[in-house]
Amino acid sequence: VRAVQCSFxxxxxxxxxEYEGVSLCQKxxxxxxxxxxxxxxxxxxxxxxxxHIAVAVSGGKDSLSLLSILSKLKTKFPLSKLTAITIxxxxxxxxxxxxxxxxxxxxxxxxxxxxxxxxxxxxxxxxKIVKRQTKLAPCSYCGVLRRRALEKAARTIGAxxxxxxxxxxxxxxxxxxxxxxxxVERLVRTGPxxxxxxxxxxxxxxxxxxxxxxxxxxxxxxxxxxxQRTPCPHRNRxxxxxxxxxxxxxxxxxxxxxxxxxxxxxxxxxxxGDRKIHLNSCxxxxxxxxxxxxxxxxxxxxxxxxxxxxxxx
Amino acid sequence: VRAVQCSFxxxxxxxxxEYEGVSLCQKxxxxxxxxxxxxxxxxxxxxxxxxHIAVAVSGGKDSLSLLSILSKLKTKFPLSKLTAITIxxxxxxxxxxxxxxxxxxxxxxxxxxxxxxxxxxxxxxxxKIVKRQTKLAPCSYCGVLRRRALEKAARTIGAxxxxxxxxxxxxxxxxxxxxxxxxVERLVRTGPxxxxxxxxxxxxxxxxxxxxxxxxxxxxxxxxxxxQRTPCPHRNRxxxxxxxxxxxxxxxxxxxxxxxxxxxxxxxxxxxGDRKIHLNSCxxxxxxxxxxxxxxxxxxxxxxxxxxxxxxx
Numbered sequence: 121v122r123a124v125q126c127s128f129x130x131x132x133x134x135x136x137x138e139y140e141g142v143s144l145c146q147k148x149x150x151x152x153x154x155x156x157x158x159x160x161x162x163x164x165x166x167x168x169x170x171x172h173i174a175v176a177v178s179g180g181k182d183s184l185s186l187l188s189i190l191s192k193l194k195t196k197f198p199l200s201k202l203t204a205i206t207i208x209x210x211x212x213x214x215x216x217x218x219x220x221x222x223x224x225x226x227x228x229x230x231x232x233x234x235x236x237x238x239x240x241x242x243x244x245x246x247x248k249i250v251k252r253q254t255k256l257a258p259c260s261y262c263g264v265l266r267r268r269a270l271e272k273a274a275r276t277i278g279a280x281x282x283x284x285x286x287x288x289x290x291x292x293x294x295x296x297x298x299x300x301x302x303x304v305e306r307l308v309r310t311g312p313x314x315x316x317x318x319x320x321x322x323x324x325x326x327x328x329x330x331x332x333x334x335x336x337x338x339x340x341x342x343x344x345x346x347x348q349r350t351p352c353p354h355r356n357r358x359x360x361x362x363x364x365x366x367x368x369x370x371x372x373x374x375x376x377x378x379x380x381x382x383x384x385x386x387x388x389x390x391x392x393g394d395r396k397i398h399l400n401s402c403x404x405x406x407x408x409x410x411x412x413x414x415x416x417x418x419x420x421x422x423x424x425x426x427x428x429x430x431x432x433x
Numbered sequence: 434v435r436a437v438q439c440s441f442x443x444x445x446x447x448x449x450x451e452y453e454g455v456s457l458c459q460k461x462x463x464x465x466x467x468x469x470x471x472x473x474x475x476x477x478x479x480x481x482x483x484x485h486i487a488v489a490v491s492g493g494k495d496s497l498s499l500l501s502i503l504s505k506l507k508t509k510f511p512l513s514k515l516t517a518i519t520i521x522x523x524x525x526x527x528x529x530x531x532x533x534x535x536x537x538x539x540x541x542x543x544x545x546x547x548x549x550x551x552x553x554x555x556x557x558x559x560x561k562i563v564k565r566q567t568k569l570a571p572c573s574y575c576g577v578l579r580r581r582a583l584e585k586a587a588r589t590i591g592a593x594x595x596x597x598x599x600x601x602x603x604x605x606x607x608x609x610x611x612x613x614x615x616x617v618e619r620l621v622r623t624g625p626x627x628x629x630x631x632x633x634x635x636x637x638x639x640x641x642x643x644x645x646x647x648x649x650x651x652x653x654x655x656x657x658x659x660x661q662r663t664p665c666p667h668r669n670r671x672x673x674x675x676x677x678x679x680x681x682x683x684x685x686x687x688x689x690x691x692x693x694x695x696x697x698x699x700x701x702x703x704x705x706g707d708r709k710i711h712l713n714s715c716x717x718x719x720x721x722x723x724x725x726x727x728x729x730x731x732x733x734x735x736x737x738x739x740x741x742x743x744x745x746x
Contacts, residue, residue, distance in 0.1 A: 299698070300690055305700075305704075377613055388620075388701070
């Protein structure tokens with residue numbers, strides 16, 4: 121039996137990329153991942169040579185791989201700057217490990233690492249919020265607050281871009297969820313690059329949006345990046361998990377299906393177009409919002425109300 | 434153990450409708466199906482009291498249930514007229530059984546039944562086409578020709594509407610396929626009602642688009658409609674079948690998911706809007722088309738070319 125050869129360099133392959141019909145050795149695999157990220161960045165005009173980029177680093181495989189790849193790319197752009205940002209939501213028994221992993225990777229890459237906490241920014245932890253507020257899934261509260269926290273963090277450090285580790289699987293899952301679970305309007309505002317034409321928000325970019333989740337995991341493994349594997353204790357994403365399983369099973373039988381699905385999602389967002397959204401200042405915090413109160417303040421106000429209620433026995 | 438009661442009339446239930454959280458006896462179930470169809474028709478303004486409706490009847494459970502329900506509704510609209518149309522594509526060992534079932538049901542409902550064949554309309558059978566043309570799946574050729582055949586049939590009998598038995602599962606599957614397999618543009622032209630603002634085509638309506646496939650099957654069973662169960666021999670819809678399985682599995686765990694998915698699809702079509710499409714006359718047959726030659730003539734021309742080639746041994 122002859123070993124399968126790398127389609128690019130001819131040495132022994134270790135991975136078969138079904139959706140492209142190629143086999144890859146470790147070295148060519150790693151390079152292909154980095155090339156894909158570079159391609160995504162340039163295709164969607166995500167970054168400029170003088171950008172100060174706040175990289176959202178949770179401590180998982182995606183964000184740490186992103187940080188590592190961006191730090192490699194940075195060598196060609198000496199005027200750019202990277203700062204790793206970790207948001208500490210206040211989740212006991214979970215976030216501490218992630219923070220130390222994020223810190224260690226940033227240090228090894230010689231990138232400044234800053235931590236911003238919900239407690240500091242909003243005077244409350246996520247643990248407390250989800251104990252009191254149970255109307256929505258914990259991820260809904262966390263998502264709203266984390267987005268604001270990132271925005272504040274980026275402003276504080278003077279960054280002009282926020283980069284996050286969303287991968288192709290995330291994006292396709294979200295698009296499908298928006299369809300299967302309602303919320304197609306959200307397809308408009310979710311692209312590889314989110315720029316507010318009126319510059320009310322710092323632009324957000326997703327340099328890993330062209331990469332399959334399992335290939336990022338493989339990349340992280342090959343690069344020796346240590347990342348957090350324990351899932352968040354509040355995580356309860358029944359339908360998202362099902363959608364993930366479904367997409368993985370379909371991809372298995374029809375290699376490349378996730379890619380096609382992602383292109384469709386991009387095309388849909390394009391067809392739906394950029395609708396200009398009129399925003400007001402939130403009556404409490406002054407941030408932009410479509411209503412009177414922004415989502416963040418709604419959560420915080422509700423939280424204060426519940427805090428003042430006498431505890432049930 | 435007390436038997437579960439019908440949520441509406443209190444007699445013994447025989448079916449649990451998870452997505453609405455109700456139990457139903459046979460009588461109330463049948464009525465609920467007919468009510469849903471009536472609701473769909475009025476919500477989407479599908480039909481008018483004086484319509485002559487060509488009902489596309491393949492002989493399967495959907496189209497025969499549609500014919501049966503429309504004939505019940507017709508009693509309230511004495512000025513309306515129904516004609517059952519069956520397209521005989523020329524599929525040996527399959528279509529004959531379907532035709533006789535369609536004929537029998539139409540006769541029992543006292544509805545005129547007309548048969549139009551590919552052979553008669555296009556001078557060729559589907560069996561011959563798919564023997565010669567293998568570039569696309571058989572369903573692709575059949576779909577193009579059947580659509581035209583229905584249009585011609587409806588014009589011939591002077592009908593002002595074409596009603597087909599597409600159900601909610603069909604519609605959601607197609608929408609998902611358009612996303613997973615490419616072709617999101619097609620989401621625009623596929624609604625419960627297809628009306629050409631320039632009246633180049635006879636309006637098409639899908640009165641069953643709000644009904645789950647399995648409930649139509651159950652309705653057909655309860656009503657005693659005999660329908661064809663053998664699948665078409667040319668049928669090879671790998672991805673569609675997978676998508677169907679996936680949707681059924683998701684619906685099982687998350688009752689109502691298909692409904693939500695269908696609403697999303699409708700919303701998407703709405704958001705994408707009615708784009709006016711410029712059409713020319715096909716240079717061969719004169720029918721409307723976006724190109725020089727219509728899809729039908731392309732298939733037929735290709736077929737003639739292949740017919741003239743010497744047969745390979």
